Amino acid sequence: FILIILIAVFNLILSSRVSTIPVNEGRSQNGVTYRFLCVGVGEYIRYRSGVDFGEAPPYDLIYRVLSKWKFGPEKFGFSKIDYMSDFEATKNNILQGIASTFSGADDDDVSYFYFGGHGGKYGSIYYICPTDMTSSLDSKISVNELEEALGVIPGTKVVIIDSCNSGGFIGKGEDKDEFSDKALKAFNEDIIKIFSSEQNGENRERDLFTADCYKVLTSCSYDQISETFCSFEGNTIGVFTVALLEGCGYYDYF
Secondary structure (H helix, E strand, C coil): HHHHHHHHHHHHHHCCEEEEECCCCCEECECCCCCEEEEEECHHHHCCCCCCCCCCCCCCHHHHHHCCCCCCCEEECCCCCEEEEEEHHHHHHHHHHHHHHHCCCCCEEEEEEECCCCCCEECCCCEEEECCHHHCCCCEEEHHHHHHHCCCCCCCEEEEEEEEHHHHHHCCCCCCHHHHHHHHHHHHHHHHHHCCCCCCCCCCCECCEEEEEEEECCCCCCCCCCEEEEEEECCCEHHHHHHHHHCCCCHCCC
């Protein structure tokens, strides 16, 4: 009986670790090396009871699909693919994962970052929520913190954020049904402003950070609040991620 428990615990630890798939390690397409970090948070350490986050979405589907991607006529894939999910995806691990996954990137390279999980808004500050978030604002990852982590990575950054319904999910005095379309649209626009170096109507130039080096997709659209989740292959998952899966050729691979 004790052996069975130990095996179960060991399997749980392994399942929560960061997964890495080296694909064509050290090879590139015309001097361009592609790397990908996929972060999916469907379970939260301090909110496992008392707060209804719903069923954990299968964000590993994005990980699996993009691992099949090939670039250019020589069909090179990502040189490195890391996947971080649920209880492994703490704030520190996510920020450190960005530095680790994209280490070695140069100005010609392309780095893909995907985050699927909950997002929040407090005043004029916008967040994505790691698994170890608490009531403290510092426990979340603000868009500015995300930009700071990605901003030091040379080359082009493709940032994909599936973080629907924003702060209405974390029970901070705002009912989900009352979370306005205006707030959702503001969340989307704030991310775009920060990643295009524009905020409060002022252009800001930063080292290694211009509009051209970022390609940003966000799911937090003002007209999608009533369709946050849908069924896909027997799973409950965000509408945006479903569209992304289909657009990335899910049915061609599986």
